[in-house]
Amino acid sequence: MASDGARKQFWKRSNSKVPGSIQHVYGAQHPPFDPLSHGTPGKAAPPAPATPLKAKRPSTFQEFESSTSDAWDAGEDEDELLAMAAESLNTEVVMETAHRVLRNHSQRQERPPPREAPQPRAEPALAPAPGGDLRLVKSVSESHTPCPAESASDTVPLQRSRSLPHSAAGALGGTSDPSTLGSSASSDREASRLDKFRQLITGPHTDLEELRKLSWSGIPKAVRPITWKLLSGYLPANADRRPATLQRKQTEYFAFIERYYDSRNDEAHQDTFRQIHIDIPRMSPEALLLQPGVTEIFERILFIWAIRHPASGYVQGINDLVTPFFVVFICEHIEEDDADAADVSRVPADALHSVEADTFWCVSRLLDGIQDNYTFAQPGIQMKVRMLEELVSRIDEHVHRHLERHEVRYLQFAFRWMNNLLTRELPLRCAVRLWDTYQAEPEGFSRFHLYVCAAFLLSWRKEILEEGDFQELLLFLQNLPTAHWGDGDVSLLLAEAYRLKFAFADAPSHYKK
Numbered sequence: 001m002a003s004d005g006a007r008k009q010f011w012k013r014s015n016s017k018v019p020g021s022i023q024h025v026y027g028a029q030h031p032p033f034d035p036l037s038h039g040t041p042g043k044a045a046p047p048a049p050a051t052p053l054k055a056k057r058p059s060t061f062q063e064f065e066s067s068t069s070d071a072w073d074a075g076e077d078e079d080e081l082l083a084m085a086a087e088s089l090n091t092e093v094v095m096e097t098a099h100r101v102l103r104n105h106s107q108r109q110e111r112p113p114p115r116e117a118p119q120p121r122a123e124p125a126l127a128p129a130p131g132g133d134l135r136l137v138k139s140v141s142e143s144h145t146p147c148p149a150e151s152a153s154d155t156v157p158l159q160r161s162r163s164l165p166h167s168a169a170g171a172l173g174g175t176s177d178p179s180t181l182g183s184s185a186s187s188d189r190e191a192s193r194l195d196k197f198r199q200l201i202t203g204p205h206t207d208l209e210e211l212r213k214l215s216w217s218g219i220p221k222a223v224r225p226i227t228w229k230l231l232s233g234y235l236p237a238n239a240d241r242r243p244a245t246l247q248r249k250q251t252e253y254f255a256f257i258e259r260y261y262d263s264r265n266d267e268a269h270q271d272t273f274r275q276i277h278i279d280i281p282r283m284s285p286e287a288l289l290l291q292p293g294v295t296e297i298f299e300r301i302l303f304i305w306a307i308r309h310p311a312s313g314y315v316q317g318i319n320d321l322v323t324p325f326f327v328v329f330i331c332e333h334i335e336e337d338d339a340d341a342a343d344v345s346r347v348p349a350d351a352l353h354s355v356e357a358d359t360f361w362c363v364s365r366l367l368d369g370i371q372d373n374y375t376f377a378q379p380g381i382q383m384k385v386r387m388l389e390e391l392v393s394r395i396d397e398h399v400h401r402h403l404e405r406h407e408v409r410y411l412q413f414a415f416r417w418m419n420n421l422l423t424r425e426l427p428l429r430c431a432v433r434l435w436d437t438y439q440a441e442p443e444g445f446s447r448f449h450l451y452v453c454a455a456f457l458l459s460w461r462k463e464i465l466e467e468g469d470f471q472e473l474l475l476f477l478q479n480l481p482t483a484h485w486g487d488g489d490v491s492l493l494l495a496e497a498y499r500l501k502f503a504f505a506d507a508p509s510h511y512k513k
Contacts, residue, residue, distance in 0.1 A: 190220065197223045206230060206237045215440035218433060218487065225332050228325070229358065231439040232365045250357040257300055260307045269307070272314050276302045279319045285340035285428060288327070293344050293352070298322055301360045305367070315374040317419035318367065324423065324432050325362045329355045340428060370446050373418065381418040384450055385411050388418075391454045391504060399461055406470045413477035417453050421445060425456070426482050426490070433490045448501060455496040 197220060200211050211230060219227050229235040234249070235242050264273040280298050283289050289298065301322055306314035327339045333351040334342045344352065372380030389410045393400040403410070416424055421438075423431045434452070438444030457464075460480060467473040482489075 194220045194222060197227065201226055201230070202239070204239055206239070208237055212440040216437055217491070219436045221331065224432075224436070225329050225358075228328055228362065228435075228439055232362045234358070234361050234365055246354070246358075249361050250354060253304070253357040253360050254353070256304050256308070260304060261300060263307075264303055269303075272306050273299070273303055275316070276306075276314055276319065279316055283319055283323060287341045288339065288344070289323070291344050294326075297326070297352070297356045297359075301356065301363065304360065305364060308364075309367075309371070312371055312374040312376075315378070317416075318363075318374060320420040320423045321366060322359060322363050323428065324435050325359045326355065327428060328432060329358050366445055369443070378419075381415060382411075384418045385414050387450055388414055388453055388457075391450065391500070392457060394504065395454060395500065396458055396461065399458060399464055402465055403473070406468070406473055408470060408473050408477070412474060414453060414457075416478075417456070418449070421449060422452070422456070425480055427485060430482070430485050430487070430490045433487050434494070437494050447505075448497065451497040451501040451505070452493065454500055455493055459493060459496070 193214070196214055197211075200206055200214065201223060208230065211227065215227060215231060226235070230237065236245055263269050276299055280289060280295055280302075283298075288294060298319065302314055302319055305318070306312075330342065330344065330347065331339050333347045333355070334344075336342045347355075367374070370380060372378075373384075374380075389400075392410075421431075422434060426434065438448065441448045457477075460476075463476060464473065467476055
């Protein structure tokens with residue numbers, strides 16, 4: 001074993017820096033804490049030298065040991081903490097707080113038990129955070145400000161309740177029903193969103209970009225008709241031009257009817273009109289569309305559109321795209337909350353003519369962006385189904401392989417999704433909510449719809465993987481159980497679709513196998 005002299009010689013010979021060595025820094029705002037000089041609270045620390053001195057390198061182990069604070073020695077840490085606490089605490093405040101605690105405790109012991117029902121325990125004081133949430137905080141004045149002895153036990157809970165915001169104090173008091181509070185908060189939120197919509201729409205010039213952002217998460221029913229007209233490009237953003245635009249478009253539409261509708265029985269167009277006449281009764285909701293006045297409106301809209309677009313003509317599936325627009329626009333003129341069973345015969349003729357013209361022009365705007373879906377051989381739909389197959393194979397290969405293993409082709413179930421824009425797969429209320437986002441999303445009916453279909457398919461992942469037969473799989477995918485769906489389910493579907501778009505839309509090759 002080496003002697004002490006040898007160890008001293010070792011430390012003298014070593015020129016390397018030893019980890020853990022503390023070098024004092026002079027000229028800083030606070031000098032380094034020295035436990036030797038702060039061990040006694042009353043003893044003042046020696047003054048720092050006026051000019052910076054160069055730190056002396058330890059030459060022996062004893063000097064190194066005296067200049068190094070061992071972080072693993074708990075005893076020295078406790079001494080330092082006690083010394084710091086003794087310096088930072090005010091003796092008068094400590095004694096006053098201790099006397100107050102003892103005084104409150106003795107009064108509670110002497111007070112007789114109350115006869116009333118026990119009150120809930122007082123909640124800790126809450127303070128509103130900058131973001132609006134409530135966080136637990138302790139008031140400094142509550143700890144350092146003495147209170148009279150006769151009212152100490154009653155004042156502290158009162159002060160805490162006063163520190164609560166009004167709404168939070170009522171919620172924490174336990175007197176309100178949580179469901180009532182939730183519905184109240186929801187109604188306030190909806191009223192606030194409705195005000196934002198109305199401010200945008202009724203202004204002299206509507207900011208369409210802001211309107212799209214606000215509409216992405218859903219449009220209130222009261223402003224949905226005019227919002228759809230604005231987002232589809234049917235109405236101008238300038239409020240002063242809207243009445244003249246509506247009048248001109250309605251006049252133009254009924255001029256088309258006078259000019260072309262009588263030719264529906266001509267040999268060149270009778271097949272088209274006959275197919276339209278057959279398809280309308282197959283649509284839903286039947287209670288609305290089977291009314292004679294509604295059937296005639298749909299026949300006129302679809303026939304005039306087919307005449308004016310000879311490249312595609314009428315194709316099955318276009319009829320389903322008329323329904324959401326008609327239902328949204330007719331809701332302005334009916335009292336029923338559910339438009340599915342509304343009696344259109346009670347709507348004034350002028351209002352019904354306006355609804356018909358508005359529906360025609362908005363459907364035309366929609367179809368202008370996806371017309372390749374309905375031209376000969378429907379190449380747009382064929383391409384989108386292939387894109388859907390590739391997208392699902394990149395997102396969830398397990399589901400893709402399961403469909404391949406059972407020889408289920410995407411065209412067998414996804415063709416209708418692309419052709420009808422999911423109007424046959426979802427209840428009408430959900431389709432309208434879905435189209436709120438389609439109207440707000442750039443190329444919503446063409447590009448974003450692809451990611452919605454992918455999210456829609458993968459939302460049934462568990463059920464798809466449980467099916468082990470071709471016929472059962474195909475029947476399930478063609479008749480998905482969405483009758484119970486609501487706005488919440490559609491919102492989740494859209495959120496997942498947006499996530500997929502964000503991950504895959506701009507990286508077509510990055511995720512390929």
